[in-house]
Amino acid sequence: MKIDTVIFDLGNVLVRWSPTILYDKIFSDKKERDHFLNNIATMDWHSEQDAGRSPQEATELLVKEHPDWAHPIRAFYARWKEMFAGPIEGSVEILKELKEKGYKLYVLSNWNAELFNDTVDDFPFLQWFDDRIISGEVKLKKPDAAIYQLTLQRFNLSPQQAVFIDDSEQNVETAESLGIRGIHFKSPEELRQELQALNLL
Numbered sequence: 570m571k572i573d574t575v576i577f578d579l580g581n582v583l584v585r586w587s588p589t590i591l592y593d594k595i596f597s598d599k600k601e602r603d604h605f606l607n608n609i610a611t612m613d614w615h616s617e618q619d620a621g622r623s624p625q626e627a628t629e630l631l632v633k634e635h636p637d638w639a640h641p642i643r644a645f646y647a648r649w650k651e652m653f654a655g656p657i658e659g660s661v662e663i664l665k666e667l668k669e670k671g672y673k674l675y676v677l678s679n680w681n682a683e684l685f686n687d688t689v690d691d692f693p694f695l696q697w698f699d700d701r702i703i704s705g706e707v708k709l710k711k712p713d714a715a716i717y718q719l720t721l722q723r724f725n726l727s728p729q730q731a732v733f734i735d736d737s738e739q740n741v742e743t744a745e746s747l748g749i750r751g752i753h754f755k756s757p758e759e760l761r762q763e764l765q766a767l768n769l770l
Contacts, residue, residue: 570729572750572767575667576720577698578711578735579678582754583661584692585654588615594651595641609638610645619679621708624649649684650691659757661694666770668697676701677720677733679710700724711735712743721747732767734760 580586588606596602610631618627624646632639668674676698678685682705689695702720704710709719721728728748735741741751752763764770 570727572730572732572769574673574675574724574726574731575764575769576675576677576731576733576744576749577664578733578737578740578754579676579680579695581657581736582734583657583664583694585657586652587654588645588652590654591644591648591651592641595644605638605641609635610642615645616679616710618681618684619704620710621682621705624681624683646684650688653688653691656692656694657757660754660760663757663761663764663770664694664697667764670769672769673724673726674698675720675724675726676703677711677716677735678702679704681705711737711740714743714747717744717747717749721749732764732769 577583588610589602592602592606596605614627614631618624628643628646631642635642664674674697676695678701680703682703685703685705702716702723704716707716707719709716711717720726721731732750732752733741733744734752734754735744736754738753741753745751750767752760754760761770
């Protein structure tokens with residue numbers, strides 16, 4: 570069955586995002602920055618917001634737990650946009666080429682709904698997609714198989730006709746377990762080669 574659909578993750582596939590971009594401004598000591606991100610405002614904590622918990626609630630819970638770190642904790646969502654370093658131009662160029670070739674294009678991204686709505690207009694190429702599933706809107710997140718199944722159902726897709734691109738190997742493995750072709754994103758150059766191997770570019 571011919572692939573006619575490409576599903577993209579967003580963070581660190583099409584958009585550069587890292588909390589260190591912000592916290593390099595807040596902490597002069599790299600060890601202190603790393604301690605904060607590895608032990609206080611962790612990715613596990615942040616990913617709860619991807620599943621639907623509000624940034625405000627998450628912030629207050631963490632401040633209560635770590636009052637000595639209140640200032641950098643509050644900065645996490647108050648200065649959210651400072652964690653972005655713009656689009657990944659090579660990936661955006663690939664997205665443009667796929668659009669021009671007429672493939673169906675969808676987003677499947679772990680992203681808090683409120684934060685996504687605050688950010689979406691900063692990246693005009695997000696309008697090139699036919700539709701999207703944002704984890705915070707559906708209260709499911711990758712790598713839970715249910716969010717992939719929802720994507721297939723909502724957009725009436727056959728797994729064999731789709732390819733899924735994500736920078737998380739675990740997320741790619743879930744897609745593949747459901748019969749979707751997976752590409753573990755490492756760089757735009759490698760992505761181009763993999764899509765060429767599938768005769769999509």
